[in-house]
Amino acid sequence: MVRLWWQGLVRFYDEMYQAPYRRISRRAQRRQDDLFRLMVMSESLGIPNPVSFYTLELMPFVLEDFHEWHQRMGMEHSPLEGFRCC
Secondary structure, eight states, X not given: OHHHHHHHHHHHHHHHHHHHHHHHHXXXXXXXXXXXXXXXXXXXXXXXXXXXXXXXXGHHHXXXXXXXXXXXXXXXXXXXXXXXXX
């Protein structure tokens, strides 16, 4: 009985400590993902990329979330001429 109460108390304080930082860490992760996506797709967007040969292999993984990304970046339609997602 006491053990369950103690585990509940520990879980409560753990949530109280982590809750304010959860949003900040999600935002930081989303920014890093957006930068990574920009680096991978930079050649397609017209930005010169010196390592485009290596990032070309990652393109299929990035295209899955492309629609959400370009809307989050403020573009209503796909910026790529050959790729239409909406």
